[in-house]
Amino acid sequence: MLSPLHHDDPEAFGPYQLIARLGSGGMGTVYMARSPDGRTLALKTLHARIAHDADFRTRFRLEADAARVIGGEHGARVFDADPRAETPWFAAEYLIGPQLGEAVEVAGPLPEASVRRLGTALCAALGQLHHSDVVHRDLKPSNIVITAEGPKVIDFGIARALGDDRLTRAGSQIGTPAFMSPEQAGGLHHGWAGDVFGLAAVLVFAATGHGPFGDGQAAELIYRVRYTAPDLDGVPDALVPVLARALAKDPAERPTTAELRDQLHEGGGEFADDLPGAVLQQIGARAEDIWHVQHERLPAPVMEGATGPPPQAPPGTGKLSRRQLLFAGGASILGLAGAGGGAWALFVRGGGPAPAPYHKPTPGPSVSPLPKKKLDSLWQVQLGGPLGYESPASPIVIDGLAILPSRRAYGVDTASGTVRWTTRIARSWHLASDGKHVLHVVNHEQPPGVTRGLARLDLASGKDRKEIDLRDPSGKLFSVQLLGVSDGIAYLAVLRRHKTKLYEREMPWHVTALNLDSGDERWYEPIPFHPAESDDLHFLAAKVAGNRLVALQHMNDDTVRVNARDLRTGKTVWDQPLKGVEPDQARHPLTSDDKHLYLGVGRLRALRLSDGKPSWERSGRYGPPALKDGKLYVVEEGSGLRCVAADNGKHRWTQRDSYGSRAALTSRPVVGTKYAYAKSTADGVLRAVSLTSHTTHHQYRTTGTRFFADERNKVIIASDDHFLAAFPLR
Incomplete structure (x- = not known):
């Protein structure tokens, strides 16, 4: 609360x-x-x-x-x-989601299948830390959050680089006694094997409701951790030898996270499937x-001696x-x-003594909750969590479905909000549509996160159709952005490497065009290296427009460039800086027709697809534009919604009420037959502005940040990474 x-x-x-x-x-x-x-x-x-x-x-x-x-x-x-x-x-x-301790408190010990899924996911999490030479040092139930798409590891307040003990005094114990490793309890070096010990202790807690060394004073717990055998009563029989080895006193006898993951892993399925x-x-x-x-x-x-009611207790x-x-x-x-x-x-x-062992809390009064407000949506549905560098085209709205990627891709009926299907997906840039079909990148578990294919989604079931292998003979595919799809060709940015080290000074990315029928590459063109310790994606937005692949590219000096490639050859036709635009401001869907690319975020301008030169531009500060029936609709700072002719940029009309000055520049307008809709972040509403009177007629409360029209079901789909909501489109 x-x-x-x-x-x-x-x-x-x-x-x-x-x-x-x-x-x-x-x-x-x-x-x-x-x-x-x-x-x-x-x-x-x-x-x-x-x-x-x-x-x-x-x-x-x-x-x-x-x-x-x-x-x-x-x-x-x-x-x-x-x-x-x-x-x-x-x-x-x-x-x-709740922390693991709360989940066990409410539901009791988790079933074996849940414990196995929990352990498999936590092995992957720790493996990622260890691969980057970082150890957590304080894994425990209160540092693990149970979400629908998997457990999340948090609180890295005492995490350290392997071998770096500069902030740890010699002989000191840092961590939580009930879940620390013997070497940690003895004030010795805590490496990756110490995290494996903590993970095993957490899994014992998840399976039994108690830690492997009981509870009590810190000194008692430290003694048991160092010198006594773990209490595995209540652990499912099949897990006892697995966890016993991971709880070995000698770090050298413990499995690696990869070995433990293999021992715990049992088939596919989703994490939430086995949650109570x-x-x-x-x-x-x-x-x-x-x-x-x-x-x-x-x-x-209220100060002492002042009149009036007593102050509220903090x-x-x-x-x-x-x-x-x-x-x-x-x-x-x-x-x-x-x-x-x-x-x-x-x-x-906090400071002070070491945390006490987990106990079921007793009821008590809570801090007064904040007031609630009712939202105005036709329906709303909560789905998963954000994926990181989100594609500006997310969610995809097609054939009465809104498809939102969120660790899983959810196919949601736009008329009712019913989730028709889900399918696994790694990030939102792994999904793209040409308006008729939806493609997504398929991740295979072996080896983890580096073997990928490309498949077409069946919109009725969410299942994959024919899959194309994205690897090449010399290496595996480590990262990919699905930039767009058109006329049976998929356009991707790919990183293919033999090694799995995440941070390389020069990571060789390429842009490629892939024939979806034959699986053949039409072309394969290099793009600039990323700098050291950068895992930013190359492209902020991309689209197939006319005979060009146009994209906003995040450069190594943290600037943004707009470029266009010939769809037949992949060669860059033109490239120019997008001056005065920060990378985070450029993550919006691109707007184009067969002749121009229309850009807001700063000046409003129309760039010719043929050579990148401006056909026209308007001074001022604008948000991303929307195009409909030869007209551009865009929010102008201080004025609100503005409509201009797409061919020459001439002014058609401007919003005529005081609400216009509160419209946000951060989302693209949606245009219906009677109204154009713009978000006001300051007021938390989506406002409907009449296309005839140019004044606000309706407003809807929403926390959404992206808005897309579904003209088939006459709704506006609002999203913000992990939720969808619908509002009337008129």
Whole structure:
């Protein structure tokens, strides 16, 4: 449950407006925040009183770095950070779901199938950390969030690079006694084998409801961890030898994460398939609650001797609520659902003694909830979580379906909001459509994440049709962006390597055209190398337009260029800078016809597809444009919706009411037969502006950031990474 902001909390950190408090501990505070484009985030800060301490600043920076390494698939994606600010902060995604301890508390010990899926996913998460030479050092139930698409590992406050003990005193014990390794308990070096030990202890807890070394005082637990055999009573028989080996006192006797994963893995299927119903209900309830959050701030306390009502007690006084009891042990988890823009769980590390072992909390009063508000959508459905570098074309709307990629691709009936099917997908850039068909990139598990194919989705069932292998004879495909598809040809950006090291100084990317009938490559053209330690995708937006593949490319110097390739040869026809545009501002669907590419985000301009030269441009500051019936509809800063002729840029009309100045430049308008629709992020509404009177006739409350028209079912589909909602299209 969220709590209001305190009277002295800042309004924002960087561009992110604070909405509510998620919790506060000895090291920092975590807030719910919103980005300028309406994304809901969790923003973690370091307390001002310790922000001057170099060690605390280093720990905070390393925590953000470790969270970046594990990424959005196995953790909470970090969107932004400023570790050098006067008050350091970083902003990450929300995770929808309870922490593992809460899930076991509600549902009891998890069934063997759930424990196996949990362990398999956590092996992949730790494997990714270890592959980047990072160890977690504090894996425990409260640092694992159970979401519908898989467990997420969080709280990297004591994560370290392998072999780097500069912030750890010799002989000290850092971690949680009930789940730390023997070498960690003895103040010795904790390597990847120590994380395997912690993982096995977590799986014992998930399977039995208790840790392998019981509970009690820290000194007792440390002794048991170092010298006594683990208690595996209640562990399913088939898992006993697997977990016993992983809990060996000698690190050399423990399996690697890859070996443990192979021992735990049993077939395919989705993580949520084996979750108990009570856990799924928890996930759904958290997702529902967050839709209704409103901004609220507590008044300043009344000074002594002042008249008036007594001040409201700050959160944390009186009896502890269930959530506050989790804070009491020195570390706190905030498992919260995300509204139209992400969901979360994040920790605030406290000082003082080591955390107590997990106990079922006793009921108590909670902080007053924030007021709720009712949304105006025809239907809304919560689906998974954000994927990282989202494709601006997501979701895809086709044949009465809205297809939203979110670890799984969901096929949602746009008339009713019913989920017709789901299929596994790795990221939103792995999905593309030509308006008739939908293609997606297929990831195979062996070896993990590097073997991929391309398949056409059956829109009725969500199942794959014929698959094309994307590898070449000399290496595996490590990364791919599906840029577009047209006339039976798929256009992709691909990285093919023999080695699996993520961060290479020169990663050889290419753009290629693939014939979907024969599987043959028509052409294969190089694109610039990425710099060291960069996992950014090359392209921010792309589209097949006329006889060109046009794209906005993220360059190594953090600038944006727009370029066009000949569809027949792949050769660059023209290329030019998109001046004054930040990469994050350029992630919008591209708008074009058979002659021009139309760009907003800064000046509004029409570039000829033939040579890239401007046919016309308008000064001012605009958002991304929408094209319909030879007219461009775009939001102009300070004015609102504006309509211009696509062929020559001449003004047709401008919004005529005061609401226009509040329209956002961050989303493309949607145009119906009577109204054009534009989002106001400041007001949290989608406004319908009449095409005849040019004034606002309706408005709908929404947290959506992207809007697409489904003219077949006469609805506007709104999304924000992991939810869909529908509004009337008129």
